[in-house]
Amino acid sequence: MTRAAAVGRWLRAGLGLLRAGMCLLWPVIVLEELGSSLFDTALRMVVLDRTANATDPDGPRSSKSQQIAMSNFYMIYNLIIKFTPILPALLLARLGDRGWRRLPLIVPLLGYIVPRVALLLVVICGWPIQLMYGAGALFGLSGGYAAYWPGVMTLASLASTAADRSKTLMRVELLYGMAGLVGSLVSGHLFLLYSASVSRGTILLVVSTILAVLCLLDAVLLLQVKDVSSGEEEAESYSLIPPSAHSNAPSQRNLPNIALLFTAAVLYSTAVGGAINVLGTFVLREPLSWDAKQVGYGNAAGCLIFITSYLGVIVLRRYVSETSLIMIGMLSFASGIYFMTFVTATYLFYLARSLNLLALIPLPIIRSLISQQVPKSSYGMTLTALQLCLKFAAAAYIPASTKIYQHTLDWLPGFVFTLASVFSVLALIPISIVGCRT
Known part of the structure; x- marks a missing residue:
């Protein structure tokens, strides 16, 4: 009886810890990214299969025409x-700032289910891959990543003080990266599980859809919003502003810093987005010619950067300022993506990626610094405004990088990576100014 009572206590304690953990933000981040990493591999391989099986009037697609078809699909879908x-x-974001803090997470998470179900129908029923355009539109109408990620960052910012915010937001990126790492490592293997009655990729997409549903249920039923005390927040806000300036209106004294931080974020996002936009297609062409497993491992290498960037912040923040950390991260990306220009073998790809080990540092710290310039009642709108600025930048870099890639396939397929390196270096300029001002 005593042993049974002890086991019961342990079970109750374990369930209590599990329930407490599920009330936090991290299960939502982990479940969502696990599902997304599985979906990304599935989408890439399905698009590869469909473009490989398509034919031109003159016969089967050549390698170049298949690359053009794939890059055109991703250009339209991403836009x-x-x-x-x-x-x-x-x-x-407006509703979130008015008190409905979980809404910017719940509604997009509902939309995340739609593309997974649509791709599952494409695989099982043989429907055209263009169905994903409609699924992407429905996903976007739910707010998509533009609402979900600022919502995550807003909840993380509310739950932290200004002094610890950079570390908190990098911890969010760490969880995101670790989940993506695990999902990417297994995604290629799951994609290849099929039989005579189960199409290739079906099991992978079913698991991805289940994870999306579990994530939505967690956000709806268990997630709780944590907020630091108003007195603590008021004491530690606006940490980039000299104490002598605290008597001025926040909007007047924070505006130059906010504008510079927005500019740096847009330039850096253009560099990263332009490169990543074609990287997935680049590794599928000769001489790399990756299969599903290699695609998963490549995605895992990208997710590993989240972990190394987090460790870099933990170590380096003791010795350098936050603006210096941002510049280190930008230089890390610039060097690695420039090297990617000349990659002709898989081992060279991973060598280039190893130079990007700190490339995820800039954007989380930029978000942290921006949040320190505004009252907490404006976190949601400000971070969403930043995310939308990055979306507008995508209107330029997605079609531009796609067309540049297509027109340089014959003489230097990696030329777009050199341009990305240039934009990353340009982003150093506004950050340097912010460093001088503060």
Whole structure:
């Protein structure tokens, strides 16, 4: 009886800890990214299969025409999912700042289920891959990533003080990266599980959809909003502003810093987004010619950067300022992506990625610094405004990087990576100015 009572106490304690953990933000982040990493591999391989099986009037597609078809699909799909969320994301951010803090997470998480179900229908029923355009539009109308990620960052900012915010937001990125790492490592293996009655990729997409549903249920039923005390927040806000300036209106003294931080974020996002936009297609062409497992491992290498960037922040923040950390991260990306220009073998790809080990530092710290310039009642709208600025930048870099890639396939397929390196270096300029001002 005593042993049974002890076991019962341990079970109750374990369930209590599990319930307490599920009330936090991290299960939502982990479940969502696990599902997304599985979906990303599935989408890439399905698009590869469909473009490989398509034919031109003159016969089967050549390698170049297949690359053009794939890059055109991703250009249209990415533009849809980046621009349909603009108005819904603004509306959700406004409602979030008025007290509905979980809404910018719950509504997009509902939308995350749609593309997974649509791709599952494409695989099982043989429907055209263009169905994903409509699924992407529905996903965007839910707010998409433009609402979800600022919502995550807003909740994380509310739960931290200004002094610890950079570390907190980097911890969010760490969880995101670790989940993506695990999901990417297994995604290629799950994609290849099929039989005569189960199409290739079906099991992978079913698991991804289940994870999306569990994530939504967690956000609806268990997630709780934590907020630091108003007195603590008021004492530690606006940490970039000299104490002598605290008597001025926040909007007047914070505006130059906010504008510079927005500019740096847009330039850096253009560099990263332009490179990543074609990287997935680049590794599928000769001489790399990756399969599903290698695609998963490549995605895992990208997710590993989240972990190394977090460790870099933990170590380096003791010795350098936050603006210096941002510049280190930008230089890390610039060097690695420039090296990617000349990659002709898989081992060279991973060598280039190893130079990007600190490349995820800039944007979380930029978000942290921006949040320190505004009252907490404006966190949601400000961070969403930043996310929408990045979306508008995508209107330029997605089609531009796609067309540059297509026109340089014959003489230097990696030329777009050199341009990305240039934009990353340009982003150092506004950050340097912020460093001088503060």
